Amino acid sequence: MSATLSPARSAPGPSPDAAPLIRMAGVGKTYHAAGGATVRALDGVDLDIADGAFVSVVGPSGCGKSTLLRMLAGLDRCEEGSLRLGGRDVRGPSGEVGVVFQAANLLPWMTVRENIRLPLRVGGRHAPAEARIDALLEVTGLADFGARYPYELSGGMQQRAGICRALVRDPRILLMDEPFGALDALTRERMNAELQRIWQTSGKTVLLITHSISEAIFLADQVVVMSPRPGRVLRVLEVPIPRPRSFDSIVSHPAYAGLAREIRALLTEPGDAP
Numbered sequence: 153m154s155a156t157l158s159p160a161r162s163a164p165g166p167s168p169d170a171a172p173l174i175r176m177a178g179v180g181k182t183y184h185a186a187g188g189a190t191v192r193a194l195d196g197v198d199l200d201i202a203d204g205a206f207v208s209v210v211g212p213s214g215c216g217k218s219t220l221l222r223m224l225a226g227l228d229r230c231e232e233g234s235l236r237l238g239g240r241d242v243r244g245p246s247g248e249v250g251v252v253f254q255a256a257n258l259l260p261w262m263t264v265r266e267n268i269r270l271p272l273r274v275g276g277r278h279a280p281a282e283a284r285i286d287a288l289l290e291v292t293g294l295a296d297f298g299a300r301y302p303y304e305l306s307g308g309m310q311q312r313a314g315i316c317r318a319l320v321r322d323p324r325i326l327l328m329d330e331p332f333g334a335l336d337a338l339t340r341e342r343m344n345a346e347l348q349r350i351w352q353t354s355g356k357t358v359l360l361i362t363h364s365i366s367e368a369i370f371l372a373d374q375v376v377v378m379s380p381r382p383g384r385v386l387r388v389l390e391v392p393i394p395r396p397r398s399f400d401s402i403v404s405h406p407a408y409a410g411l412a413r414e415i416r417a418l419l420t421e422p423g424d425a426p
């Protein structure tokens with residue numbers, strides 16, 4: 153794991169004085185189903201995320217986390233409130249934003265390398281692609297698997313290929329929706345450590361949705377806890393644990409147990425949706 157994806161920074165993490173890279177203000181979302189039924193998914197979401205921060209989002213199932221991520225990725229329109237990236241309203245998908253979904257969604261008829269190259273073809277950029285793909289395969293431990301097909305990979309390896317694909321255009325922002333939910337516990341810990349390393353060496357801003365409290369704390373500068381539907385930001389908790397972190401060291405850190413308890417208590421608060 154020695155490859156560097158972009159210039160390393162000496163002090164990972166957000167600079168306290170910088171303007172937020174991501175700004176959500178009063179973001180709401182109501183889905184209108186056929187027959188006139190409505191679902192209020194999000195309500196008045198206010199959240200600032202600093203450039204270079206790693207932010208985890210936890211919240212009950214159905215509270216609008218994926219909805220929020222899709223809007224940030226420009227895949228759904230933000231029709232209520234404002235959603236700004238780098239000072240500009242989100243108007244559609246952008247090369248500045250990479251997305252990792254819960255399922256890797258690799259195209260089965262393409263090799264790993266071809267799958268990773270896909271966003272470059274879609275975006276019409278070709279030039280330094282192969283060297284970049286090599287670096288990504290190296291950093292995610294897939295260097296020997298670029299010519300293989302998805303069915304020849306384990307679930308964790310496919311998910312890593314999905315992460316490579318999200319990173320191939322060197323996005324400034326990485327949005328991840330429960331990327332490790334389907335993995336066994338040990339692979340998941342290994343992937344968390346890899347993600348921490350990628351984040352520390354690349355200077356990206358990461359927003360990770362997860363149902364795992366330990367994963368949320370392990371990776372993040374801040375953990376955002378959302379309410380049950382309609383999703384609102386209940387609390388933003390700082391994680392004052394130095395990096396690099398390991399799972400062994402983090403659970404014995406004095407701040408860990410209190411944070412985990414607080415998140416769990418917030419997650420069990422009742423909501424106001426049916």
Ligand SMILES: Nc1ncnc2c1ncn2[C@@H]1O[C@H](COP(=O)(O)OP(=O)(O)OP(=O)(O)O)[C@@H](O)[C@H]1O
Nearest residue numbers: 183184191193212213214215216217218219220381
């Ligand atoms: N396309 C859609 N049409 C109608 N309702 C939708 C649509 N997408 C999501 N919803 C509803 O909006 C609410 C929020 O869904 P969303 O997928 O954002 O939740 P989530 O927090 O990601 O949940 P989970 O943790 O289970 O993934 C849910 O009640 C869901 O049924």
Ligand SMILES: [Mg+2]
Nearest residue numbers: 217218219329
């Ligand atoms: Mg979801």
